[in-house]
Amino acid sequence: MKKAMRGLVLGLALLVLSGTGVLAQDSEITMFGTVSTTSESAVLATFIASIDDGALANTSMSVSNILGAPVGEGFPSGGDESGGISIYLFNSIGTTYKFHTTENPDVGAGLNPDGTLSPGGTWTVQLSEILAALFPDRVPADRDFAGYAWVIGHFDAVAGTYFNAFSLAGASQSFLMEPSAGGMPVAVETGQ
Amino acid sequence: MELLLGLYLATVLQSPQPPPAELREAVEDYWEGLARGDKARALPHVHPQTLKAFLKRNEPALQEWTIEEYRKLDSHHYLVSTRFKRHLPGGVLAPSLAREDWIHTEEGWRVRIPSLEEQRQKVGQAIGRNASLPRRLQVLPERLRFYRGSDQPAVIAILNGLPQQAHIAEVEADPRWLEVKLPEDRTVPSGGVRRIALYRSASSRQAETAAKSPQEGLQVTLVVTLGQEVRRFVIPCQIDAEDPLLEWIRKQKPPPRPPPRPR
Numbered sequence: 303m304k305k306a307m308r309g310l311v312l313g314l315a316l317l318v319l320s321g322t323g324v325l326a327q328d329s330e331i332t333m334f335g336t337v338s339t340t341s342e343s344a345v346l347a348t349f350i351a352s353i354d355d356g357a358l359a360n361t362s363m364s365v366s367n368i369l370g371a372p373v374g375e376g377f378p379s380g381g382d383e384s385g386g387i388s389i390y391l392f393n394s395i396g397t398t399y400k401f402h403t404t405e406n407p408d409v410g411a412g413l414n415p416d417g418t419l420s421p422g423g424t425w426t427v428q429l430s431e432i433l434a435a436l437f438p439d440r441v442p443a444d445r446d447f448a449g450y451a452w453v454i455g456h457f458d459a460v461a462g463t464y465f466n467a468f469s470l471a472g473a474s475q476s477f478l479m480e481p482s483a484g485g486m487p488v489a490v491e492t493g494q
Numbered sequence: 495m496e497l498l499l500g501l502y503l504a505t506v507l508q509s510p511q512p513p514p515a516e517l518r519e520a521v522e523d524y525w526e527g528l529a530r531g532d533k534a535r536a537l538p539h540v541h542p543q544t545l546k547a548f549l550k551r552n553e554p555a556l557q558e559w560t561i562e563e564y565r566k567l568d569s570h571h572y573l574v575s576t577r578f579k580r581h582l583p584g585g586v587l588a589p590s591l592a593r594e595d596w597i598h599t600e601e602g603w604r605v606r607i608p609s610l611e612e613q614r615q616k617v618g619q620a621i622g623r624n625a626s627l628p629r630r631l632q633v634l635p636e637r638l639r640f641y642r643g644s645d646q647p648a649v650i651a652i653l654n655g656l657p658q659q660a661h662i663a664e665v666e667a668d669p670r671w672l673e674v675k676l677p678e679d680r681t682v683p684s685g686g687v688r689r690i691a692l693y694r695s696a697s698s699r700q701a702e703t704a705a706k707s708p709q710e711g712l713q714v715t716l717v718v719t720l721g722q723e724v725r726r727f728v729i730p731c732q733i734d735a736e737d738p739l740l741e742w743i744r745k746q747k748p749p750p751r752p753p754p755r756p757r
Contacts, residue, residue, distance in 0.1 A: 342739075357550065388739055398740065399646050405635040406651060408627070408687045415628050438649060438689035439675035452743050469552040474582070 341382045343460045345479035347451045350391075350464060355442030356430030358469060363429070365453055365462040365479075369421040384420045385456030389432065393449035399436055406435045419457070453479055513564035513572060517596060520603040521574055525559045529578075541597055541604035548607040555581040556590070570598040574605075627655030627685060631718065633727045638714060639735040640694050647675070647691040650716060650729065654682040658720055665690060666715040671698045671733065674714075682718070690716075698733065 350361035369383050386404035393399075403409070403425065407417035410427030419425050433445040453462055462479035520539050527535030533553060540548045559578035566572055574594050579587040595606040608616075631654055638648040654660045660682040665674045675691040682688040692714065716727040 344743075357552070390740065390743060398644060400641065400644075400737070400740070402635075405649075407634075408651070408653060435651070435689060436646065436649065437691065438677065439647070439691040454739055 341385070341458070342454055342456055343458055344452055344454045345460055345462050345481060347453060347462070347464045347477070347479050349449075349466065349475075350429055350451050351448040351466060352429040352433055353446050353448070355434070355445070356428055359448075359466065361429040361464055361466050362426065363453070363462060363464045363479075364424050364426045365419070365455065365460060366424040367419045367421050367455060367457050368459045368461045369457060382457045384414075384418050384423075386417050387419060387425060387456065387460070388454045390452040390454070391432075391447060391449060392451065393447055399433075399447075401432050401436055406432075409435045419455070421457075511566065513566070514603070517564070517572060517598075517603045518561075521561060521564075521576075521596065521605075524605060525561070525576060525578075528553055529556055529559055531555065539603070539605055541599070541606045544605075544607040544609070547609040550610070551607060554590075557581070557587070562591075572596045572603075627653050627687075629655045631656055631660060631720065631725065633716060633718075633729070636729070638692065638729055638731040640731075640733050641737050641740070642734045645693075647693045648731070650690045650692065650714070652682050652688045652690075652716075652718065654684055654686055654688075656720065657684050659683055661719045662688065662690070662716070663719045663724070664715075664717040666717075667692065667731075668712065669695060671695055671712060672714065672731070694733065 347361075347363065350363070351359045352361060353359040365387055367384060386402060388403075389401045391399040391401070401409075402417075403413055403419070404417035407413050407415055409431050410425050412423055412425040413419055414423075429447065430442075433447055434442075437445045453460065464477055464479060466475040466477075468474065524536045524539040527533065527537075527539075531553070533549075537545075537548065556578045559576055562575040562577050564572050564574055572595075574596050576592045576594070578590055578592065580590045582588050596603050597606055598604075631652070634651045634653065638650070640648055650665075652660065652662065662676065662680040662682065665676060667674050671694065673693045673695045675693065677688055677690065679688070712731040712733065714729045714731055716729065718725045718727070
Protein backbone atom coordinates (compact mmCIF):
# COMPACT_ATOMS: atom_id res chain seq x y z
CA MET A 303 0.00 0.00 0.00
CA LYS A 304 2.84 2.34 0.97
CA LYS A 305 4.60 1.52 -2.28
CA ALA A 306 1.46 2.27 -4.26
CA MET A 307 1.04 5.61 -2.45
CA ARG A 308 4.68 6.49 -3.04
CA GLY A 309 4.27 5.67 -6.70
CA LEU A 310 1.16 7.80 -6.92
CA VAL A 311 2.87 10.78 -5.25
CA LEU A 312 5.91 10.38 -7.47
CA GLY A 313 3.70 10.23 -10.53
CA LEU A 314 1.81 13.34 -9.50
CA ALA A 315 5.06 15.17 -8.80
CA LEU A 316 6.36 14.25 -12.25
CA LEU A 317 3.14 15.52 -13.80
CA VAL A 318 3.45 18.83 -11.97
CA LEU A 319 7.14 19.23 -12.80
CA SER A 320 6.61 18.49 -16.45
CA GLY A 321 3.78 21.01 -16.62
CA THR A 322 1.11 21.13 -19.25
CA GLY A 323 3.49 19.80 -21.84
CA VAL A 324 2.39 16.34 -20.83
CA LEU A 325 -1.19 17.21 -21.63
CA ALA A 326 -0.12 18.65 -24.94
CA GLN A 327 1.74 15.47 -25.79
CA ASP A 328 -1.23 13.31 -24.93
CA SER A 329 -3.71 15.27 -26.98
CA GLU A 330 -1.25 16.03 -29.79
CA ILE A 331 -2.15 19.69 -29.63
CA THR A 332 0.53 22.28 -29.27
CA MET A 333 -0.99 24.99 -27.14
CA PHE A 334 0.43 28.38 -26.34
CA GLY A 335 3.22 28.03 -23.82
CA THR A 336 3.44 24.28 -24.18
CA VAL A 337 5.69 23.93 -27.21
CA SER A 338 8.30 21.26 -26.85
CA THR A 339 11.15 23.71 -26.47
CA THR A 340 11.80 26.28 -23.77
CA SER A 341 13.49 28.60 -26.23
CA GLU A 342 10.76 29.16 -28.78
CA SER A 343 7.09 30.00 -28.79
CA ALA A 344 4.77 30.34 -31.73
CA VAL A 345 1.59 32.06 -32.82
CA LEU A 346 -0.35 32.00 -36.05
CA ALA A 347 -1.63 34.82 -38.28
CA THR A 348 -4.33 33.23 -40.40
CA PHE A 349 -4.51 35.78 -43.21
CA ILE A 350 -1.98 38.42 -44.17
CA ALA A 351 -1.44 40.18 -47.49
CA SER A 352 0.71 42.72 -49.28
CA ILE A 353 -0.37 43.76 -52.77
CA ASP A 354 1.43 46.33 -54.91
CA ASP A 355 4.08 46.99 -52.28
CA GLY A 356 1.37 47.52 -49.68
CA ALA A 357 -0.45 50.24 -51.62
CA LEU A 358 -3.57 48.16 -52.29
CA ALA A 359 -3.39 45.83 -49.32
CA ASN A 360 -0.96 45.58 -46.47
CA THR A 361 -0.65 43.89 -43.11
CA SER A 362 0.83 45.62 -40.10
CA MET A 363 2.04 43.27 -37.40
CA SER A 364 3.03 43.84 -33.79
CA VAL A 365 4.92 41.03 -32.12
CA SER A 366 5.62 41.28 -28.39
CA ASN A 367 7.92 39.53 -25.97
CA ILE A 368 5.56 39.43 -23.03
CA LEU A 369 7.96 37.80 -20.59
CA GLY A 370 8.78 41.12 -18.99
CA ALA A 371 5.36 42.68 -18.82
CA PRO A 372 4.67 44.19 -16.42
CA VAL A 373 8.22 44.93 -15.30
CA GLY A 374 9.42 42.47 -12.71
CA GLU A 375 6.20 40.51 -12.78
CA GLY A 376 6.52 38.71 -16.08
CA PHE A 377 5.98 35.06 -16.82
CA PRO A 378 8.47 32.66 -15.27
CA SER A 379 10.94 31.53 -17.87
CA GLY A 380 12.91 28.34 -18.10
CA GLY A 381 14.53 29.26 -21.38
CA ASP A 382 15.63 32.27 -23.36
CA GLU A 383 14.12 35.53 -22.20
CA SER A 384 15.09 37.45 -25.31
CA GLY A 385 15.78 36.40 -28.86
CA GLY A 386 15.01 36.98 -32.50
CA ILE A 387 11.75 36.41 -34.34
CA SER A 388 11.22 34.18 -37.36
CA ILE A 389 8.27 34.53 -39.69
CA TYR A 390 7.25 31.69 -41.96
CA LEU A 391 5.01 32.87 -44.78
CA PHE A 392 2.84 30.34 -46.61
CA ASN A 393 1.12 31.59 -49.74
CA SER A 394 -1.84 30.17 -51.60
CA ILE A 395 0.29 28.23 -54.10
CA GLY A 396 2.18 26.42 -51.40
CA THR A 397 5.41 28.37 -51.39
CA THR A 398 7.11 29.09 -48.11
CA TYR A 399 9.22 32.14 -47.36
CA LYS A 400 11.32 32.55 -44.24
CA PHE A 401 12.30 35.76 -42.57
CA HIS A 402 14.56 36.10 -39.53
CA THR A 403 14.97 39.36 -37.62
CA THR A 404 18.51 38.51 -36.54
CA GLU A 405 19.45 38.61 -40.23
CA ASN A 406 17.43 41.79 -40.83
CA PRO A 407 17.66 43.95 -37.69
CA ASP A 408 16.86 47.10 -39.67
CA VAL A 409 13.41 45.94 -40.79
CA GLY A 410 10.47 47.27 -38.79
CA ALA A 411 10.81 49.07 -35.49
CA GLY A 412 11.40 48.02 -31.90
CA LEU A 413 14.23 45.48 -32.24
CA ASN A 414 17.59 45.63 -30.56
CA PRO A 415 20.48 46.41 -32.94
CA ASP A 416 21.25 42.66 -33.18
CA GLY A 417 17.69 41.86 -34.25
CA THR A 418 16.56 40.41 -30.93
CA LEU A 419 13.55 41.48 -28.91
CA SER A 420 13.96 42.06 -25.19
CA PRO A 421 11.35 41.20 -22.55
CA GLY A 422 8.58 43.78 -22.65
CA GLY A 423 9.56 44.81 -26.17
CA THR A 424 7.32 45.03 -29.22
CA TRP A 425 8.40 44.77 -32.85
CA THR A 426 6.14 46.46 -35.35
CA VAL A 427 6.51 45.81 -39.05
CA GLN A 428 4.59 45.90 -42.28
CA LEU A 429 4.46 42.84 -44.48
CA SER A 430 5.58 44.93 -47.46
CA GLU A 431 8.80 45.76 -45.59
CA ILE A 432 9.49 42.09 -44.93
CA LEU A 433 8.93 41.18 -48.59
CA ALA A 434 11.20 44.03 -49.73
CA ALA A 435 13.97 42.62 -47.53
CA LEU A 436 13.40 39.05 -48.71
CA PHE A 437 13.40 39.98 -52.41
CA PRO A 438 15.63 43.04 -52.84
CA ASP A 439 16.09 42.32 -56.57
CA ARG A 440 12.39 42.21 -57.41
CA VAL A 441 10.19 45.11 -58.44
CA PRO A 442 7.30 45.66 -56.01
CA ALA A 443 4.73 44.10 -58.37
CA ASP A 444 6.66 40.81 -58.22
CA ARG A 445 6.58 40.44 -54.47
CA ASP A 446 2.86 40.32 -53.78
CA PHE A 447 1.82 37.93 -51.06
CA ALA A 448 -1.42 36.61 -49.63
CA GLY A 449 -1.54 33.71 -47.24
CA TYR A 450 -0.92 32.82 -43.63
CA ALA A 451 2.08 33.03 -41.36
CA TRP A 452 3.62 31.34 -38.39
CA VAL A 453 5.39 33.79 -36.13
CA ILE A 454 8.03 32.15 -33.96
CA GLY A 455 9.64 34.06 -31.11
CA HIS A 456 12.99 32.66 -30.07
CA PHE A 457 12.05 33.31 -26.47
CA ASP A 458 9.54 31.87 -24.10
CA ALA A 459 6.38 33.90 -24.59
CA VAL A 460 5.42 35.51 -27.86
CA ALA A 461 2.14 37.33 -28.51
CA GLY A 462 1.01 39.42 -31.42
CA THR A 463 -1.66 41.35 -33.25
CA TYR A 464 -2.09 42.09 -36.93
CA PHE A 465 -4.06 44.57 -38.95
CA ASN A 466 -5.05 44.15 -42.59
CA ALA A 467 -5.80 47.32 -44.53
CA PHE A 468 -7.43 47.11 -47.97
CA SER A 469 -7.25 50.64 -49.25
CA LEU A 470 -9.06 49.95 -52.52
CA ALA A 471 -12.10 48.59 -50.70
CA GLY A 472 -11.77 51.04 -47.81
CA ALA A 473 -11.89 48.08 -45.43
CA SER A 474 -9.74 46.80 -42.62
CA GLN A 475 -9.47 43.84 -40.27
CA SER A 476 -7.77 43.53 -36.93
CA PHE A 477 -6.88 40.27 -35.19
CA LEU A 478 -4.92 38.69 -32.40
CA MET A 479 -2.32 36.19 -33.49
CA GLU A 480 -3.59 32.87 -32.27
CA PRO A 481 -2.05 29.99 -30.42
CA SER A 482 -1.72 27.19 -32.92
CA ALA A 483 -4.69 25.08 -31.88
CA GLY A 484 -6.99 28.10 -31.94
CA GLY A 485 -6.20 28.67 -35.57
CA MET A 486 -6.82 25.10 -36.62
CA PRO A 487 -10.16 23.65 -37.69
CA VAL A 488 -12.14 21.73 -35.12
CA ALA A 489 -13.02 18.18 -36.02
CA VAL A 490 -16.72 17.73 -36.73
CA GLU A 491 -18.58 14.55 -35.81
CA THR A 492 -21.95 14.09 -37.45
CA GLY A 493 -22.59 10.68 -35.95
CA GLN A 494 -23.32 9.16 -39.37
CA MET B 495 -0.67 105.46 -16.51
CA GLU B 496 2.71 104.37 -17.85
CA LEU B 497 2.38 101.14 -15.93
CA LEU B 498 -1.00 100.44 -17.50
CA LEU B 499 0.35 101.22 -20.96
CA GLY B 500 3.28 98.91 -20.37
CA LEU B 501 0.99 96.11 -19.24
CA TYR B 502 -1.22 96.66 -22.29
CA LEU B 503 1.74 96.55 -24.67
CA ALA B 504 3.12 93.44 -22.98
CA THR B 505 -0.26 91.72 -23.31
CA VAL B 506 -0.58 92.67 -26.95
CA LEU B 507 2.94 91.54 -27.76
CA GLN B 508 2.50 88.21 -25.96
CA SER B 509 -0.88 87.39 -27.48
CA PRO B 510 -0.69 84.95 -30.37
CA GLN B 511 -0.34 86.62 -33.73
CA PRO B 512 -2.91 85.61 -36.32
CA PRO B 513 -1.45 83.46 -39.07
CA PRO B 514 -0.86 85.05 -42.47
CA ALA B 515 -3.99 85.24 -44.59
CA GLU B 516 -2.27 83.41 -47.47
CA LEU B 517 -1.44 80.54 -45.15
CA ARG B 518 -5.03 80.27 -43.90
CA GLU B 519 -6.37 80.28 -47.44
CA ALA B 520 -3.92 77.59 -48.53
CA VAL B 521 -4.63 75.38 -45.50
CA GLU B 522 -8.38 75.67 -45.89
CA ASP B 523 -8.32 74.96 -49.62
CA TYR B 524 -6.05 71.96 -49.04
CA TRP B 525 -8.38 70.48 -46.41
CA GLU B 526 -11.46 71.22 -48.46
CA GLY B 527 -9.87 69.27 -51.31
CA LEU B 528 -9.14 66.32 -49.01
CA ALA B 529 -12.65 66.36 -47.54
CA ARG B 530 -14.18 66.32 -51.02
CA GLY B 531 -11.90 63.49 -52.09
CA ASP B 532 -10.43 65.87 -54.66
CA LYS B 533 -6.73 65.16 -54.48
CA ALA B 534 -6.06 67.36 -57.52
CA ARG B 535 -7.41 70.36 -55.62
CA ALA B 536 -5.13 69.68 -52.67
CA LEU B 537 -2.09 68.93 -54.82
CA PRO B 538 -0.98 72.53 -55.59
CA HIS B 539 -0.60 73.15 -51.85
CA VAL B 540 1.86 70.30 -51.39
CA HIS B 541 5.56 71.05 -51.06
CA PRO B 542 7.26 70.07 -54.34
CA GLN B 543 9.84 67.92 -52.53
CA THR B 544 7.09 65.78 -51.00
CA LEU B 545 4.79 65.37 -54.01
CA LYS B 546 5.72 61.71 -54.36
CA ALA B 547 4.77 60.97 -50.76
CA PHE B 548 1.47 62.80 -51.22
CA LEU B 549 0.59 60.94 -54.42
CA LYS B 550 1.48 57.61 -52.80
CA ARG B 551 -0.49 58.35 -49.64
CA ASN B 552 -3.90 56.77 -49.34
CA GLU B 553 -6.30 59.54 -48.38
CA PRO B 554 -8.94 58.49 -45.88
CA ALA B 555 -12.55 59.50 -46.44
CA LEU B 556 -13.10 62.30 -43.95
CA GLN B 557 -15.53 64.99 -42.91
CA GLU B 558 -16.05 67.76 -40.35
CA TRP B 559 -12.55 69.14 -40.43
CA THR B 560 -11.64 72.07 -38.17
CA ILE B 561 -8.34 73.92 -37.95
CA GLU B 562 -7.43 73.77 -34.29
CA GLU B 563 -4.18 75.66 -34.12
CA TYR B 564 -1.61 77.56 -36.15
CA ARG B 565 1.60 77.32 -34.17
CA LYS B 566 4.31 79.60 -35.45
CA LEU B 567 7.74 77.96 -35.38
CA ASP B 568 9.34 80.79 -37.33
CA SER B 569 8.20 83.30 -39.92
CA HIS B 570 8.49 80.68 -42.68
CA HIS B 571 7.28 77.64 -40.78
CA TYR B 572 3.95 76.90 -39.10
CA LEU B 573 2.73 73.70 -37.46
CA VAL B 574 -0.97 73.41 -38.25
CA SER B 575 -3.21 71.08 -36.23
CA THR B 576 -6.47 69.95 -37.78
CA ARG B 577 -9.19 67.86 -36.18
CA PHE B 578 -11.38 65.78 -38.45
CA LYS B 579 -13.53 62.68 -38.50
CA ARG B 580 -12.28 59.70 -40.46
CA HIS B 581 -14.71 57.22 -41.97
CA LEU B 582 -14.15 53.64 -40.85
CA PRO B 583 -15.94 50.56 -42.14
CA GLY B 584 -19.37 50.02 -40.61
CA GLY B 585 -20.29 53.70 -40.68
CA VAL B 586 -17.99 54.57 -37.78
CA LEU B 587 -16.60 58.10 -37.66
CA ALA B 588 -13.28 58.13 -35.81
CA PRO B 589 -12.11 61.46 -34.35
CA SER B 590 -8.63 62.13 -35.70
CA LEU B 591 -5.90 64.75 -35.48
CA ALA B 592 -3.38 65.80 -38.12
CA ARG B 593 -0.31 67.95 -37.40
CA GLU B 594 1.31 69.23 -40.54
CA ASP B 595 4.32 71.39 -41.33
CA TRP B 596 3.52 74.34 -43.59
CA ILE B 597 6.56 75.97 -45.16
CA HIS B 598 6.69 79.31 -46.94
CA THR B 599 8.29 78.91 -50.37
CA GLU B 600 8.73 81.27 -53.31
CA GLU B 601 5.44 79.98 -54.70
CA GLY B 602 3.56 80.45 -51.43
CA TRP B 603 2.68 78.30 -48.43
CA ARG B 604 3.12 74.55 -48.99
CA VAL B 605 2.43 71.56 -46.75
CA ARG B 606 5.19 69.04 -46.22
CA ILE B 607 3.95 65.43 -46.47
CA PRO B 608 6.14 63.00 -44.50
CA SER B 609 7.17 59.86 -46.35
CA LEU B 610 6.20 56.44 -45.04
CA GLU B 611 9.81 55.95 -43.97
CA GLU B 612 9.80 59.17 -41.93
CA GLN B 613 6.57 58.15 -40.23
CA ARG B 614 7.95 54.72 -39.52
CA GLN B 615 11.07 56.19 -37.95
CA LYS B 616 8.96 58.44 -35.78
CA VAL B 617 6.91 55.48 -34.59
CA GLY B 618 10.10 53.50 -34.08
CA GLN B 619 11.64 56.19 -31.92
CA ALA B 620 8.45 56.42 -29.88
CA ILE B 621 8.53 52.74 -29.05
CA GLY B 622 12.19 52.74 -28.18
CA ARG B 623 13.92 51.73 -31.38
CA ASN B 624 17.60 52.38 -31.51
CA ALA B 625 17.31 54.69 -34.49
CA SER B 626 20.94 54.53 -35.51
CA LEU B 627 22.86 51.45 -36.56
CA PRO B 628 25.86 50.32 -34.51
CA ARG B 629 28.92 52.35 -35.54
CA ARG B 630 30.45 49.70 -37.74
CA LEU B 631 30.03 48.00 -41.06
CA GLN B 632 28.03 44.85 -40.51
CA VAL B 633 27.33 42.05 -42.97
CA LEU B 634 24.54 39.57 -42.27
CA PRO B 635 23.86 36.69 -42.08
CA GLU B 636 26.87 34.82 -40.80
CA ARG B 637 25.90 31.80 -42.94
CA LEU B 638 23.86 31.79 -46.13
CA ARG B 639 21.33 28.98 -46.37
CA PHE B 640 19.37 27.75 -49.36
CA TYR B 641 16.63 25.61 -47.92
CA ARG B 642 15.60 22.33 -49.47
CA GLY B 643 12.57 22.66 -51.73
CA SER B 644 12.46 26.46 -51.52
CA ASP B 645 13.01 28.98 -54.31
CA GLN B 646 13.60 31.80 -51.88
CA PRO B 647 16.85 33.70 -52.48
CA ALA B 648 19.44 34.01 -49.76
CA VAL B 649 20.04 37.68 -49.00
CA ILE B 650 23.18 39.44 -47.82
CA ALA B 651 22.41 42.62 -45.88
CA ILE B 652 25.13 45.28 -45.58
CA LEU B 653 24.40 47.66 -42.70
CA ASN B 654 26.53 50.77 -42.67
CA GLY B 655 26.67 52.46 -39.27
CA LEU B 656 29.84 54.37 -40.18
CA PRO B 657 29.89 58.08 -40.95
CA GLN B 658 31.19 57.55 -44.50
CA GLN B 659 29.55 55.91 -47.49
CA ALA B 660 30.50 52.35 -48.43
CA HIS B 661 30.59 50.82 -51.90
CA ILE B 662 29.98 47.23 -52.95
CA ALA B 663 33.03 46.53 -55.11
CA GLU B 664 32.57 42.86 -55.86
CA VAL B 665 30.70 39.70 -54.97
CA GLU B 666 32.48 36.46 -55.76
CA ALA B 667 30.45 33.27 -55.90
CA ASP B 668 30.85 29.99 -57.77
CA PRO B 669 28.56 30.44 -60.84
CA ARG B 670 28.00 26.68 -61.04
CA TRP B 671 26.03 26.96 -57.82
CA LEU B 672 25.04 30.55 -57.29
CA GLU B 673 23.68 33.47 -59.25
CA VAL B 674 24.26 36.93 -57.79
CA LYS B 675 21.78 39.78 -58.32
CA LEU B 676 23.68 42.94 -57.56
CA PRO B 677 21.63 46.06 -56.86
CA GLU B 678 21.77 48.83 -59.48
CA ASP B 679 22.95 51.25 -56.83
CA ARG B 680 26.00 49.72 -55.21
CA THR B 681 26.52 52.41 -52.63
CA VAL B 682 25.63 51.85 -48.99
CA PRO B 683 24.95 55.31 -47.54
CA SER B 684 25.94 56.19 -44.01
CA GLY B 685 23.20 54.92 -41.72
CA GLY B 686 21.70 52.89 -44.56
CA VAL B 687 21.32 49.29 -45.66
CA ARG B 688 21.82 47.60 -49.03
CA ARG B 689 20.79 44.04 -49.85
CA ILE B 690 22.11 41.54 -52.39
CA ALA B 691 20.01 38.58 -53.50
CA LEU B 692 21.62 35.27 -54.35
CA TYR B 693 19.81 32.44 -56.12
CA ARG B 694 20.75 28.87 -56.75
CA SER B 695 21.90 28.57 -60.35
CA ALA B 696 19.78 26.54 -62.76
CA SER B 697 22.42 23.81 -62.99
CA SER B 698 22.57 23.35 -59.24
CA ARG B 699 18.82 22.80 -59.14
CA GLN B 700 19.05 19.71 -61.28
CA ALA B 701 18.70 16.64 -59.17
CA GLU B 702 21.91 14.96 -60.31
CA THR B 703 24.00 18.00 -59.64
CA ALA B 704 22.28 18.69 -56.38
CA ALA B 705 23.22 15.21 -55.23
CA LYS B 706 26.83 16.28 -55.54
CA SER B 707 26.13 19.49 -53.72
CA PRO B 708 29.34 20.81 -52.14
CA GLN B 709 28.06 21.01 -48.62
CA GLU B 710 31.51 21.93 -47.39
CA GLY B 711 33.61 24.75 -48.73
CA LEU B 712 30.99 26.68 -50.68
CA GLN B 713 31.27 30.36 -49.83
CA VAL B 714 30.55 33.86 -51.04
CA THR B 715 33.13 36.62 -50.85
CA LEU B 716 31.94 40.18 -50.57
CA VAL B 717 34.33 43.08 -51.15
CA VAL B 718 33.31 46.47 -49.79
CA THR B 719 35.31 49.68 -50.06
CA LEU B 720 35.26 52.55 -47.60
CA GLY B 721 37.19 55.28 -49.37
CA GLN B 722 40.66 53.78 -49.86
CA GLU B 723 40.04 50.98 -47.40
CA VAL B 724 39.03 47.58 -48.75
CA ARG B 725 37.15 45.10 -46.56
CA ARG B 726 36.58 41.50 -47.51
CA PHE B 727 33.85 39.36 -45.96
CA VAL B 728 33.71 35.61 -46.48
CA ILE B 729 30.32 34.05 -45.85
CA PRO B 730 29.96 30.26 -45.79
CA CYS B 731 27.07 28.95 -47.79
CA GLN B 732 24.90 25.87 -47.40
CA ILE B 733 22.80 24.27 -50.14
CA ASP B 734 19.75 22.13 -49.34
CA ALA B 735 19.74 23.17 -45.73
CA GLU B 736 17.28 21.52 -43.40
CA ASP B 737 14.99 23.80 -41.48
CA PRO B 738 14.04 22.49 -38.04
CA LEU B 739 11.47 25.23 -37.50
CA LEU B 740 9.67 24.34 -40.72
CA GLU B 741 9.71 20.72 -39.65
CA TRP B 742 8.13 21.75 -36.36
CA ILE B 743 5.40 23.67 -38.22
CA ARG B 744 4.70 20.67 -40.44
CA LYS B 745 4.19 18.51 -37.39
CA GLN B 746 1.38 20.69 -36.09
CA LYS B 747 -1.90 18.85 -36.06
CA PRO B 748 -5.52 19.82 -35.69
CA PRO B 749 -7.24 19.06 -32.40
CA PRO B 750 -8.05 15.40 -31.90
CA ARG B 751 -11.43 14.15 -32.95
CA PRO B 752 -13.95 13.75 -30.17
CA PRO B 753 -14.48 10.22 -28.86
CA PRO B 754 -17.02 8.21 -30.88
CA ARG B 755 -20.58 8.34 -29.66
CA PRO B 756 -21.82 5.25 -27.88
CA ARG B 757 -24.10 3.27 -30.18
